[in-house]
Amino acid sequence: MNTKRALPILFAVMFLVMVGFGIIIPVLPFFAEQLGATPAQLGWLMAVYSLMQFIFAPMWGGISDRIGRKPVMLIGIAGLSLSFFLFAVSTQLWMLFAARILAGFLSSANMPTTMAYVADVTTPENRGKGMGIIGAAVGLGFIFGPAIGGIFSKTSLSTPFFIAGTVSAITFLFVLFFLKESLPPEKRTVRTSGTKESRWKAFNGPTSVLYILQFFVSFSLAGLEATFAYFAFARAGIGTTNLGYIFMIMGLAGAIVQGGLVGRLTKKFGEGAVIQMGLVVSAIGFGLILLTNSFVTAAIFLTIFGLGNGVIRPSVSALITKRTEVGQGSATGLLSSFDSLGRIAGPPIGGALYSMQIGLPYISGLIVSAIAFILYRFYMRKEQKTSLPV
Structure with missing residues (x-):
C-alpha cells in the first residue's frame, strides 16, 4: 500500500x-x-x-x-x-x-x-x-x-x-x-510449535535494552499522571477545570511535535539522538515540576516534560522495528507489553511515594529518566559492532 x-x-x-x-x-x-x-x-x-x-x-x-x-x-x-x-x-x-x-x-x-x-x-x-x-x-x-x-x-x-x-x-x-492489508502472504510467518519461545525471541540481544527503557519511560509517566492532580492542587490550588486545560495544552504540544517534528529529527539525527534528547528533556521537566507555584508554571513545566516524553516512544518503536530479528508484529507487541507493565506499576508506586513526600514521584521520575539515559548509552556500546547508526 x-x-x-x-x-x-x-x-x-x-x-x-x-x-x-x-x-x-x-x-x-x-x-x-x-x-x-x-x-x-x-x-x-x-x-x-x-x-x-x-x-x-x-x-x-x-x-x-x-x-x-x-x-x-x-x-x-x-x-x-x-x-x-x-x-x-x-x-x-x-x-x-x-x-x-x-x-x-x-x-x-x-x-x-x-x-x-x-x-x-x-x-x-x-x-x-x-x-x-x-x-x-x-x-x-x-x-x-x-x-x-x-x-x-x-x-x-x-x-x-x-x-x-x-x-x-x-x-x-x-x-x-x-484500509488495505500491508503484509502480503509471502511475507507472513508460519506458525511453529514454539510459539511462546518465538514471542520472547525479540527480547534477545542488545535490543532487549530498548524494551526495558520503554518500561522506565512508561513507568515514570504513569506515576506522574496518577499524582499530578494532587500535587498541582497542593502547590498552586489548581482545580479540576484548570487541570484539564493544562493536560490539553500538554497533549496539543505533544501531538504537534510527534506529528511534525519526530520524523524530521529522526531522519536528520537518527532515532538514538532523539531518544537521548527526549530523556534529557523529560528529566528537566520532572525537575521543573517541583517548582510549580501557579497555573502558568504548571502548564509550562508539564508541557516541557510532555515534549520530551512524547518523542521517545515513536523513536524507540522505529528503532526496534529496524533492528528486530522476528516479525514486526511480535516486536511491537512485546513493546506494547512493556509499555503496559509500566502503566501497571507506575500509579501504585507513584502514589506510595507521594504519600511519603509530595515531591518524591517527580524526583524519582528524574532519576528513572537518568537511568534510562544510561541504559541507552549501554545499548549503544553493545551495538558498536554493527555499521548501522543508533
Whole structure:
C-alpha cells in the first residue's frame, strides 16, 4: 500500500480509536462508584485493563505476523466497541470488570498491529515519521475524547459509553472498507510449535535494552499522571477545570511535535539522538515540576516534560522495528507489553511515594529518566559492532 495513502488512513483510525477510548476516562470512576465500587476496586478496575494488555499484546502482534494486520486490527476494534456497549448496560460491578477484561484482551491487538503496519509501509529512514504520526493521533484522541465524554455525561453516565461504542463501530467499518492489508502472504510467518519461545525471541540481544527503557519511560509517566492532580492542587490550588486545560495544552504540544517534528529529527539525527534528547528533556521537566507555584508554571513545566516524553516512544518503536530479528508484529507487541507493565506499576508506586513526600514521584521520575539515559548509552556500546547508526 502506498505510504502517502496509508499513513493518513492509519492516523484517522487511531484517532477514532483513542477518541472512543478517551470518552470514558472522565466518566468511568463515577459510573463504577454508582455501581458500588470502592476506591480500591476502582484501582483494580483501571489496572486490570493494562494487565490484560501486558499479557496479550505480544500474542496479537505475533498473530498479525501470521494472518496479516487488517484482520487483527478489526478484531481489536470490534472488541473495544463491544466492551463499551457492555459497559453502558452494566448494572452490577462484576459486569464492569468483565467488560474491562474483555476490552483489555481484545483491544491489546490495536497498538502493536498499528505500529507493525507502519513498519510494513515505511522505509527505514521514514520509520520515525510514521511512528510519530501514530503518536500524534493517539495524543489528539486523548484530548478530544475526554471532552466529549464530559459533555455527554450530563445526560446520563451511560451515554458516553454508548457514544464510545458507536465511534468504535464506525472505526471498524472505516478499517473494513478503506484500509488495505500491508503484509502480503509471502511475507507472513508460519506458525511453529514454539510459539511462546518465538514471542520472547525479540527480547534477545542488545535490543532487549530498548524494551526495558520503554518500561522506565512508561513507568515514570504513569506515576506522574496518577499524582499530578494532587500535587498541582497542593502547590498552586489548581482545580479540576484548570487541570484539564493544562493536560490539553500538554497533549496539543505533544501531538504537534510527534506529528511534525519526530520524523524530521529522526531522519536528520537518527532515532538514538532523539531518544537521548527526549530523556534529557523529560528529566528537566520532572525537575521543573517541583517548582510549580501557579497555573502558568504548571502548564509550562508539564508541557516541557510532555515534549520530551512524547518523542521517545515513536523513536524507540522505529528503532526496534529496524533492528528486530522476528516479525514486526511480535516486536511491537512485546513493546506494547512493556509499555503496559509500566502503566501497571507506575500509579501504585507513584502514589506510595507521594504519600511519603509530595515531591518524591517527580524526583524519582528524574532519576528513572537518568537511568534510562544510561541504559541507552549501554545499548549503544553493545551495538558498536554493527555499521548501522543508533
